[in-house]
Amino acid sequence: MTYLGALVSDVALEFFSENQSDLTDFTLINEKIKKVSGINDFFANQDEATKLLNEIIEKHSIASEPDRREYGDFQTNMDLAHQVAKYSHTKNKEVEFVLEPTCGKGNFLLACISQFKNLKKVVGVEIYKPYVWATKFGILTYYLNNPNTIKPEIDIIHSNAFEFDYSNLAKSTEQFNTLIIGNPPWVTNSELGSIDSKNLPAKSNFKNHKGLDAMTGKGNFDIGEYISFTLLKCFEKHKGIFAFLIKNSVVKNLIYDQKRNQIRMSKSEKLNIDAKKEFNVSVSACLFLTHLNTEPDQTCVECDFYNRNYITNFGWYKDKFVYSVQDYDESSIIDGKSIFVWRSGVKHDCSKVMELDQINGHFKNALGEEVILEKDLTYGLLKSSDLKYDRTNSFRKLTIITQQKIGQDTTYIQNKFPLTYEYLNSHKAFFDKRKSSIYKDKPRFSIFGIGKYSFATYKVAISGLYKSTHFTLVIPKDCKPIMLDDTCYFIGFDDLKTAEIAHYLANSELVQKFLKSIIFSDSKRSINKDTLMRIDFEEAFLAADFEKAKEKIEDLEIHHWETFGKLVNERVAEQMTLF
Template identity: 35%
Template sequence: MPNNEFGDFQTPLELATRIATLLDAAGYSRVLEPTCGRGTFLSAVAAPDQDRIGVEVQPSHAAAAATFGTILQRNVFTLSLGTDLPWTSDGPLLVVGNPPWVTSADLSRFGSANVPVKTNDRGLRGLEARTGSANFDVAEYIWIKLIRELAPQEPTIALLCKTQVARNVLAHCAELDLPVSGGRLYPVDSMRWFGANVDAGLFVLDVRPGAASYTCAVYESLGSGPTGRRFGMVDGRLVADVDGYAATRAADGRCPFVWRQGIKHDATQVMELVSVSGAPHTKAGDPVDVEEEFLFPLVKSTDLFRGRTASAAKWMVVPQRSLSSPVSFSLAPKLWTYLSTHASVLDGRKSSIYRKRPRFCVFGVGDYSFAPYKVAISGMHKTPQFRLVSPLDGRPVVFDDTCYFLSFDDLATASVVCAILRSSPARTLIESLVFWDSKRPVTKKLLQRIDILVLAGLLDRDRLLDDAAALGSCARSDLSRALLTLAGGRDHAGSTQPSPTGG
């Protein structure tokens, strides 16, 4: 997205005008556009007798913007915004604009000096720590600088930025106790307006003294109303849906079972096989003949997402039962021949995890991989879809490393756990915790936070048993017993947890 070190792309006038209307910009006697470029926002907000100031580092842009207000051709990072701006009046202040969309990593790629002044400042250091000092967004610095330096003037600040920036800013305001009385986020179609595929929006914060609120109402779009959802801080933690979280937070704790990631092998063309007339072949179309005990039905994240778990259409070659016990190839001559034939691919795997490990090894294998029943979810998709996965052709199903799963020895417990995870409170909790625009929204860490036992307590027992029965065609008495055992685990939390395989 960044086109140069200044994150220099100008906002179309039509978008700036819509934003000015939404904010009722004409009602403010003072308007500041902190990185004003050619002054599009200043021109869009223009009202008679309004005091307008822009700051822009590039001289040609600053000159172009001069038609629309007083322009300081300066670096915004070195200005003291509380004292250096030549206002000729006072009164309500609106800060509006579109700060550069560049990260510190972009800046070092450009070899740019356009970096925020480093200080020993607690605020800025905290921000770096939060966002990862190698990759903080310049817009976040500008946000925090504006809020802190202009707070006595109680501005409303409305800037176009990435959704991720809005979240970081809100969390950071809470950390620093900045006087913010809540925000609004209006998503914008960044592809339409800027030709870039980024989750972004107009983030508006009211900086006011008094009771602080670190939540942000999310709107449908610039032109339509609130979604009813708010993200923000609850008990020092950033959540995606404040109200959904409030309703289910009791289950935000610790899952009594251990979530696992699928098998990592980094050699799809060797380890993952497809079916040709029901027989395993490489993706290149070569038939594969290895001892059957090393072949397992494979379900991938898209299969999980779409519910394609009922027939074996793919396989994975799994040469080990655990990382610490590599296979004895002398007992598996066909496997050895197959892997040796593809040695160049396997030996050429780049990840350092394969160094100093047995030849041809894979990661993420253990007893849990070979348990018969699993409850699994794709880590790649943007809607949580938990699936109950049973053996195929009498063999336990394995997953690749884009999936997460719990494993069980008995179908009844797996069915009950899956039904709990598919329930409405589980979904509410997950939706309240997950920011779907993240690259990998569903993570092991997130799943491990979901306390299945507390969720079970929130559900109607008969309904839960019906749902579990529909999933796994288990006898109701078995399901009922499995649920009782689970609940018993809660009573003895920490000592006698029900134990799924490898859990």
């Protein structure tokens, strides 16, 4: 290939292909070039780098191949492959047999061949013919350059991993100390469905889906998860280890399903990698390493791949699936049922009209219109991003509360609050446009997430959008309760001291430890009603100390504390509901 009249050698071309993503930022590629050759400022500007990038894409890049999205194609760079092989070696030096089920260009196989000295057999399977060739040439080159290295029997097989007979291979290799290594495709079956791909296993119900999903084999799963599960199951009786680069969500599922599957694996490790750096993709991924042919266990130690810093030990513990076994062990007493009912905030799906700013005594909506309304139906509104403070009675936005409970007739607004009615009615079209079926056949200007609880004077609230487990005490402004939007959860109180104690307990070390122990840092909307309803306030109260609470809560007296104790005492509370 030539570039701007100069011939680019194969070695140089390979270097640029490998570092292709860095060509989008010429300072990055310049840094790499300086590192390998000492040359300063190889590219003078981004244009020069982009020109080369385009040449590579046209002539050599996998991106110029037919759309390879369906193959979840993210080739592992040689450096990472070596690091993974090296780490696997620290866990098992005696590996005799290496299998890579979707070997791509073969970097893992090459890394293993140079790392493990007792190899007797190597098998790679790959669906894409050019990669099969790349792997074969790569291995050939290695041995030409290292003629004295011992040579195992090597099979690079052009085949579909979903059709390949692993059981047979497992049988014929059962005597070998085994390493199953690789990086299966990063794609889910529903993503494949959306591009009409056939790169799927024949109808699979490996996740034991029920109902229609089971019948159609369509329950959503990751292809990497399917390949991991299949190989773990096939080779569980082999002495050896399993080391796959996979998405974090796949590891979580494998450990979650381990309770049911009881695969003969244990001492599992999840070592988080930087997928942006390694693969230029924004996915949370890791090296999952586990030991085969062992008494099954159901937990997994999570660390940083690069510095091995310990993060957590997650999995099944005391019959619960937890993010931190240690924290859960120290706080599981809190895991019960909240005596207070956690609610989510107001939902209206009409922010352009229903959310207002207050400017110089006037209201302004998100359409930029000045609005004149009676104050009666307007309430301060807090969103997730407003719940940063420990205690608040200020708000940036206001909202119109058209109903006191779900489904309430809204015709009263016209008579009692004509300005508000006029405003809502003149923006009727915005309400009619709301897509959610919950608004269908409901009174005009209906809202949801509304009930007596919404008007509680004091609220202990938390954001459902963020990872923070901190609770904010929301107190009224000008004697009017403040509302929360539907991204927040809260419990409501009419008495300040009760609210303050509940707030104090929710933020106590023990409750915070409990929440952190059950919330997985990478799951979306992990702070939800189910999680919050597990907070046992009675246990939190029993574990708390009045004197310490007094330091935090102004004017707290013992009778407040005792009253709260009675309120959260389940037996007393039950009796109270009897009468």
